[in-house]
Amino acid sequence: SYELTQPLSVSVAPGQTARIPCGGDNIENKNVYWYQQKPGQAPVMVIYRDNNRPSGIPERFSGSNSGNTATVIISRAQVDDEGDYYCQVWDSGTVVFGGGTKLTVL
Amino acid sequence: EVQLVESGGAVVQPGGSLRLSCAASGFRFDDYTINWVRQTPGKGLEWVALINWDGTSIQYRDSVKGRFIISRDNSRNVVFLQMNGLSTEDTALYYCARDEDSGYDHWGQGTQVTVSS
Numbered sequence: 001s002y003e004l005t006q007p008l009s010v011s012v013a014p015g016q017t018a019r020i021p022c023g024g025d026n027i028e029n030k031n032v033y034w035y036q037q038k039p040g041q042a043p044v045m046v047i048y049r050d051n052n053r054p055s056g057i058p059e060r061f062s063g064s065n066s067g068n069t070a071t072v073i074i075s076r077a078q079v080d081d082e083g084d085y086y087c088q089v090w091d092s093g094t095v096v097f098g099g100g101t102k103l104t105v106l
Numbered sequence: 107e108v109q110l111v112e113s114g115g116a117v118v119q120p121g122g123s124l125r126l127s128c129a130a131s132g133f134r135f136d137d138y139t140i141n142w143v144r145q146t147p148g149k150g151l152e153w154v155a156l157i158n159w160d161g162t163s164i165q166y167r168d169s170v171k172g173r174f175i176i177s178r179d180n181s182r183n184v185v186f187l188q189m190n191g192l193s194t195e196d197t198a199l200y201y202c203a204r205d206e207d208s209g210y211d212h213w214g215q216g217t218q219v220t221v222s223s
Contacts, residue, residue, distance in 0.1 A: 033208070035151075042215055048207060049208075093165055094153065094165055097151040099150045
């Protein structure tokens with residue numbers, strides 16, 4: 001079965017750029033979706049189809065997908081960006097999530 | 107405003123059954139595929155099942171095949187997840203989520219299922 005690999009945690013200083021990777025075999029051939037989840041809340045989509053932002057998501061959020069790695073990029077990181085981030089793809093008619101990455105901004 | 111509201115979660119003994127509901131409002135319900143996604147405490151997201159707009163296309167993750175049944179009633183704007191043969195491995199917060207262009211653009215707040223003796 002297809003697997004997505006994410007680091008457990010990423011830290012970034014306020015105002016700097018955070019990059020959260022998601023590894024998968026030839027993931028560049030798949031559409032990747034990203035979700036942010038804050039404690040006690042449901043996930044929120046922040047990127048769809050590799051590099052598109054849903055309405056209401058700040059322009060500071062962007063995405064890339066090349067080779068075996070997709071990445072969500074958060075520019076000018078803010079404390080409010082802290083949370084767990086999950087990548088997601090479709091594979092063989094089913095949905096696969098990455099294990100999640102905790103983003104800390106400090 | 108798009109809303110998804112889950113209900114039906116409870117504490118149940120191993121081997122027991124539960125039926126979860128996902129009530130939708132604020133959008134044309136029968137235009138969308140609806141999914142169930144679960145999350146164990148302190149752990150990640152795990153896709154469970156999906157049902158397309160008219161119920162003719164259904165998929166399950168392997169670990170729930172033969173035990174869970176997803177269905178929908180478009181006249182009532184509701185999706186159900188019938189869960190049978192529950193085990194402790196099924197303990198989780200269960201979300202329903204709307205599928206928009208193969209991503210989940212709206213989620214409910216979840217309903218807790220605890221399987222324990």
